[in-house]
Structure formats: structure tokens, C-alpha cells
Amino acid sequence: MGELNSHQIARIILKMRYETATEEEKRVLEAWMKAGKGRQTIYDRIVSDESLKEYRDLKAEFDGATDYGKLQSDILGTLAKRDRQRKLQRISWWGGSVAAVLLVVCLFVYKYAGEPLPEKMGEMRVAKIESEPIIQDKVILVLGDGKRVGMQGLHKDSLRLKSAVVVGAEAKLVYDANTGQGAEDVSLEPEINKVITSTGGFYSLILSDGTRIWLNSESELEYPVFFGKGERRVKLVGEAFFEVTPDVARPFIVEANEIRTRVLGTSFNIKAYKDESDIYATLFTGKVAVEPLADTTRKVILQPGKQAGWDVQARKLSVREVNLDRVMAWKEGMFMFNKENIEVVTRQIERWYGVKFIYQVKDRNQYTFNGYFSKDETLESILDAFTYTGGPKFRKEGDTVYVTDPL
Template sequence: MENHAKISELLIRHFRQELTPEDSADLESWLQQSEKNRQFFDELNNLPGLMAEVRAYQDGKQIDLEKAWARMREHGWDVQLEREAKVTQLKWWRYVAAAVIILFVSLGIYYLKKPGRALPEAPVVVKAVQTDASPTTTHATLTLDNGKTIVLDSLTSGLLATQGATKVVKDANGKLLYSAEGKAITDKLIYNTLTVPKGSDVVYMQLSDGSRVWLNAQSSIRYPVAFNEEERKVEITGEAYFEVAKLSGKKFVVSKGSMEVVVLGTKFNVNTYEDEADIKVTLLEGSVKVETETNGRRSERIIKPGQQAVLNATKIDVLDDVDLQQVMAWKEGKFVFNNTNIQLIMRQMERWYDLEPTRFEREEVKKWEFNGEISRYSNASKVLQLLEKTGSVKFKLEGKKIVVSQL
């Protein structure tokens, strides 16, 4: 990508954890253009946090590079740059370095929030991780109605397939788009399945009715390439976020087993991971009805924005004042922990980094809770170091398994 200012902006948003799905696709496209781009990006991700004093950054203005570089040298960074250089006069690589490293990496890749619940007092020790796990690129696959499988990140943008009267396109930002031409097929629906495995980035798609869907790692969605006149129904596993297009009188249904979420137009998140105790439906906008069948009896609840329906084997509970930031952190490219149980944290890491189930060396550690926030695009070791700073635990990454023990 030749637009150096655009790349700088994307890198800045990455380190401020403000990337949209479209931004992420643009950044990934740039990373795939050359090994040099990828190496530079990896180096930025691995830089330690640096609390530098930096003056306001605006196009064409001078910044105090001398002070910034001096502070960087204090942290062992081997840097050379002309004094009094203007950002707009730098060669593009130094332009990126100045805009990103000085202004935003200097503010720290991650920060700690308030401490979690009281834990046994013990010194905090951050140990070097023997091996590491990095976030990977998109490994999602699209399975067509005839059984053919397409690996999405192996293809450039353009037409992927034609399903009936519907075209399947991958756009320049990596988004999967369905465009139905003419009237939807009503006698026999044609289904596709999008699968996002463990260790894969979030995938963003748009259904033929204009509804938008984001899929988390270890998730899938099965859907008609064009909907009939009666309803719009999709089936999911794992976790997905929906922004449903409003179509008068035509409901949209998300199902998982006997559970259904029924809407007309709204924004909501559905978490149906098999290794979680409950199914959780969280509403951000609009109104949805959550239905399920237990022991032959049908039950339903209507939830409002900010509420979460929690479905277990026997009933549906509704929680108020849900932490929406924590629920939606995965879509925003973050891990957000707010009094979050360590077992839940480890399951999130296992899906994102494609790790084996965590081993806890002491049972009491499983009850501990943590607070903190960090980019999901950090290596696994960075997340573990964050957790070690918020509690009396230590971690080892042995191959593809995290081992948790008490200090």
C-alpha cells in the first residue's frame, strides 16, 4: 500500500485499539504485501511500553524528536534520526516510526485497570515465557452448497462463487458479501457455511438482505445465500455479533439447538460456545425475543438494550446493566477483563491463540478474578504478563498449553 499516511493512521489506530473491521482488513492487506512490512509490524508489537512525554501531533508540525529518542535509548532502543526533523519531511519508514512509536507505543501497549478481588499477598513476578503464541491471520473457510470449500485468505478480492442467483464476493477490505439478483428462491434454499477456526482472526460478512455479521474464533454460521419470503433464519456455533437489516414484517432468527433469538432489526451478540456453562444473548440496540425449549416446555423472554439473557438447561435469566465493553471486546480487537474469572480468560486465549486446554496446578487458583485490558493482537506472553501483574500467579507456555500456578 503506497499511502504512507494511511498506513501510519492504521498503525496508530491499532495501538490505540480503535481499528474497525474494515481498518483491520486494510492493515492485514498491507502486512501481506511484503515480509518487510510484517517484520516491521512485529517489531512494533514487541516493543516495551514507554511512558514518554510527547507533544501534540498535527500534520506539518514539529515534534520534540530529540527528547523522544533519548527516552527510547534509555530503554535500550537503537535509534538514529536527524534532529529537528519534521514528520512530513521524513522518509516514509521514519514517518511511520515517528508517528507510531513515539506517539502511541510510547503510551504503552496495554494498561492496568483497578485491581481484582483481594488475593493472597505475594510478590508479583513476571517470568520470561519459554515459547510464545502470536495472533494469526484469517484461516476461515467458506463451504458452498455443493460441498466445495474455499479458504478465504488464499484468495484475492473479487467474485468467489455464484450460488443460484446470488453472487459471493470478497471485497478489497476482506469482507464477504452476498448480493442476490432478482427474486429470492422460495422452493429450495441454497445454504453456505462460514467457519472460523481456533487461532483465526474475526471475520466480517454481509448477508444478502444487508444484515452484517462478525464471527469470533472457533465459530461458524450456516445461512441461505438468499432468503425466502417468510423469514430470515441462520444457525450459529460459537460467538457472533449481528447488525440486522430491518425488513418490514420479515423476522430474522438466529438459532443454536433449541435456542432462538427472534428480531426484526437490531444489534446483539450471541455467545454459544460449547465449553461455556450458559448461552448468552446480549442486546445493544432494539429489542429481541429469546426462546428455548426445555423438557418439552417452551419458554421465552424479551430483553432490552443493556440486558443479557442467560440460558441454561432449565430456564432463561435476564441480567441488567451488563458490561457491554467486556462483552464486545472481541469484536473491537481487545481482551477486557472486569472481575473476570481466570478460567474464562484462559478459554478466550485458547480460542484466539489456538492453544490446548489450560492446566491449573492448584484448584484454588481457578476461583481468582482479574481486571485489565490489552489488544488481542499482542502475543500471548503479553497477555500473561498483564495477568501476572494483577495477581499472585505465574504462567508458563509449554508448547501450546498454558500452565497456571500460584506464587
């Protein structure tokens, strides 16, 4: 086998990590590490959390150089042109969750070992998507008249759905504020849209004010098509990451189950699933106020790196410092766990793979998990990794996974 490029080496390293590499692949990787100075050190860094941090830093550099407000205007101003796919190519590469960990590894091998990258980095992802069947109902757009549109089944380069535009192969929603009629008239009832992601779904959209939102699986976001002069208010069930366009005169408000988060312009994450005992609001940049809907006097102000947690049963609001990489992991296409209880872990897996876990163990609290995994991994490979690191045994039968103590 000849000298491999970074993409091929990255795949073998990932297989080694999840113990799925063949004997031939193991020999190839061993030969690669011996053939270059410092490659063993590179391998050690790749399998540590440092790779995730560096990937986020690289992505932040890219995002910082991209004017998304201008990008939105460019998209909406060139709907009739057929070269849209070329103009969006550089952001679509970063846009989704597929093969995120592979990208991390590939960047490390390229940066520190000098291995050649594939001629077209986008091929790492596009080829994979084209080989998978399109599922019509993982992402649903509900229009103001109640019409439901399956977003994953749209193939067109661009498609106008009333006041929204579905853009490119990534099928992002972009709302055009310039086409709003009566948006400034507070006497008119605003048109409300809703995006719903089911098991394994992931979606991103740009609201009419330029705010960017990423929606995790099994989540719902309800929002007006156009914002008037007052507050910009949306409702969330599930999990979403927000990058809010600053507007001092119009605060942005997110209502999520029992808490309300109020911002002017910042980036933050909210996790508010109905089957979880806690609701979390985590601040990345700027400043936000978080308060229980039932008692606004218990408001807390968050600084970057802080997380507000609302205990649904105890009716208690608390603040703590958190690892932002772990909070962000889902948006980058990863599961990331830090001494998480098995029930917390399996609830996340259920939302992505569409399975149900049945416990047949003596004590669920004895099992906790560390590490991170790509959402592009098979369910079986992740469960095997849990077992190999001292976890329980898993037996899958259809859409049910039985959890038992090891013999």
C-alpha cells in the same frame, strides 16, 4: 530522538502498560509527558477504560455516517471496475481486529495532545498484515455443494464464488440478492452456505438482505444464500455480532445451541460456545425476543443494555443489565475482563492463540482478572501481565500452557 508523531507515542505507551518498554523508550515517554501541558493527564486517561469508550463513540459516529445498504449495492454494481480498493478504503480501516488498542491510544494522543498522525492511517495496519504469513484455514467458506474455500488465502481485489462476492483485501463476503434464481419459490430447497472460523479467526460478511455479521474465533454460521418470503433463519455455534436489516414481514431468527433469538431489525450479540455452561444474547439497539428451543413459553423480551442468559445445566433463563463495552470488546479486537474467573479468561485465550491450559493450582477460584488487552499482543505479554497483577505463573511448552501457584 526528534518529536514523535501520535503513532510512535502510542506504541511506547502500550509497551509501558504491558511492561515491555525499554529503558530508552521509558525516557522518551517521560520527556514527552514533561514537554507539554496536560500530557500526564492524557496518559492516565489512555490506560483507563475511558479510552475504549471514546473509541467506540468515534467508531459509532463513522458507522452512523455510512449507508451500508448503499455500500452493498455499490460493491455489487461495480465488480468489473478495478478501483474497488480505493472505494472501500475508508471502511477497511475499521473492518478488523488487528491493532485496535493501538488505534485507541493513537486517537487519544492526537485528539488531546495535538500530535501529528501518520500521513496514511491505514499504514498502521496494512504494513503489519503484509508482514504476517497468510494462514489458509483460519476462515473456511463451505458452499452448497460441499466445496470448502480457504478465505484467508484469497488475494484478488474481488472474486465471485457462485452467488457470493469476496470483496477487497479484507476478504469480506457480500451476497448479491439480485442474482438469486428461484429465491422466491418456496418449493425449491434453499442453497445453504456456512462460514467456519478456527482458532484465531475473525470474519465479517453481508447476507443477501443486507444484514451484517461479525464472526468470532472458533465459530460457525450457517445461512441460506437467499432469503425467501418467510422467516430469515440462520444457525450459530460460537459467537457473533449481528446488525439486522429491518423487515417487518420477515423476522430474523438466530438459533444458537439451545436458544432462539427473534428480531425484526436491530443489533445484538450472541455467545453460544459448546464448551461454555451458559449461552448469552445481548441487545445493543432495538428489541429482541429470546426463548429456549425446548420451551417457548419461557420467552423474555430484551431492551437495549440487557442480556439474556441460559444456564445449560439448570435449564434456567435469566435477564440482567450488562456493560456493552465488554460484550463488544472481541469485535473491536480486544479481550476485556471484569473480575472474570481464570477458567473463563483462559477459554477465550485458547480460542485465539491455539493453546491448551493445564491447571496445577490448589484453587482456581482464587484467581480473577480485570482489564483489557489487544488481540494483537503476544500470548506471552498477556500472561506476564496476569502474573504481575497477582495471578498464577504460566509456563508454555509448545501448544500447552501450565498454570501453577506462585512460590
